[in-house]
Amino acid sequence: MKPTVAPFPAARLRRTRQSASLRGLVRETALSVEDLIWPIFVRTGNGIEEPVPSMPGVLRRSVDKVVVAAREAADLGIPAICLFPYTGLEERTEDCAGAWDPDNHTNRAIRAIKAEVPEIAIMTDVALDTYNINGHDGFVVDGEIVNDPTVEALVKMALAQAEAGADIIGPSDMMDGRIGAIRAALEHAGHQNVMILSYAAKYASAFYGPFRDAVGASAALSGDKKTYQMDPANSDEALRLIERDLNEGADMVMVKPGLPYLDICRRIKDSFGAPTFAYQVSGEYAMIRAAQENGWIDGERVMMESLMAFKRAGCNGVLTYFAPDAARLLST
Template sequence: MLSRPRRNRQSAAIRAQIRETELTPGHLVQPIFLMPEPNARLPIVSLPGTFRLGIEEVVREVGECRKLGIYSFIMFPAVPEEHKDKTGTYATSEENFYLHAATRLKTEYPDICLISDVALDPYSTDGHDGLVVNGKIDNDQTLPLVDAMAVAQARAGFDVIGPSEMMDGRIESIRRALDKEGFTDTSIMSYCAKYASAFYGPFRDALDSAPRQLEDVPTDKKTYQMDPANRKEALREAALDAAEGADYLMVKPAINYLDIIRELTNEHHLPIAAYHVSGECAMLLAAAERGWLDYQTAASEALLSIRRAGASVIISYFAKDFATWYGQ
């Protein structure tokens, strides 16, 4: 037998020499759930180890992550019910705690990359990512609202704008709005392949952003998020968003869509981001709590698989823990 692949697996030193995929804390993005109360720290029951935080706790958390080598963060607002309305007007309000928090973080830590979320659902009484008109999510009436939201976020200090609402034409519309206001250096991370997944539950618990049970309003997001059965559609969405000016292309969720990450990596020269979503993480955590899996080993393998599929950027609730283990 002339060829024995096992020869290159005989020691840690040899395995390190030929390792094809590297994952470091620099590839990871830590999600943040922000609350208006400055010192809040409330656990998310359906996602153990993750918290809703006030800005003072966020400042401390970001400082700890930086020491571990994580410099990228994506932040989501847990908006109180009294600030929600049909058109999400609080998203651009000068009183919006989310915008104030972004300014504070970029003042405290100018070297971090801060990514926003652009969608109506945190601010809407309907719980949908787009504007509901006559029982339907109206694509074109949503665009001016997300344009204004993106500009307000760029003005607050966000480095990367993250349109997640899956409206057609949003990337071009937001790019024009940002450029018109002088934010030509602000990047756009497009959720180009965001699937109508069953794995978003803990995230929606954290933000109370699930579609509401209202008369004549859809109770799911299947009319704008993608069908999990479709692959070619993801290629089309990515091509459209790239042509419209996206700076990153995102696949969400990640683990169940590794084939889509690989397809986009092969097709595009833009960085590919992957969102390792709350349900994917919660599932692994639940198994680890029962002793069925080793948390560190399984979480590290999950993140490595996303990186191996081609993701340049990985958003994950395991980011901080992985950075703690890294290099041990």
């Protein structure tokens, strides 16, 4: 589309900006509470709400408290939450068997939420990092993160989550072929309606640091994840990954991190028209919160501006730790 603009003074583009009502009439992008997914960390215990030091305002919650948070989200109109387990080193193993244990933190939380807050959609994380003694998203054999055995494990993990009642499976591991394998397994097991939101363009980013603290992976991780997560310099590769995952049965696709990769979001939406999401990751959240706490920025305005940026870039929605705060502002 080529804009048509009369010459000045016939066209004074400030005319449409002179009042809140006029700005609202011509606003191109809208943000609503229905665009938000709230990531929540679940841990062992009972009655626990444990602060994550590197993410001010974010808590690790025991299952009973996760149910309370799910009710809060539903009452605010947030349509979905995403569960991430916190595991200590004592809970991690080489074989990662906890990942598909029907009674692990995530699966117990899914069942508890479905019993008490059935109206909210539950998304899960599918990757081995929170159960792996090495902190990697896949099995480590002789220093290599091996692909095909990892995919077999991810299928078991996804099936356990679907059996528990998950609505959306979120493979975040970046192994080749895992979307097709998970989709086939879900179909075979009778979970035809379980959706897959693929972390299809997940970059090897430095913005994940606080998250690894939140799930207990920082101390466990050996090496880096550059052999399976994307090179931050690449854009065309993201389109190849998106096309592959859509062809393998992904219902929706994800870009991670968020704000530093809005160009990727825009390219994906324009190229495929598929439901496209971004994850406003822990480092993005922590930077805004830290600047707010130091009085350097207006935290609420920056929060809302950053969320609007995702919508302007073409995203259907965003995973954000700001979800409850944003929802409250959007309701006023």
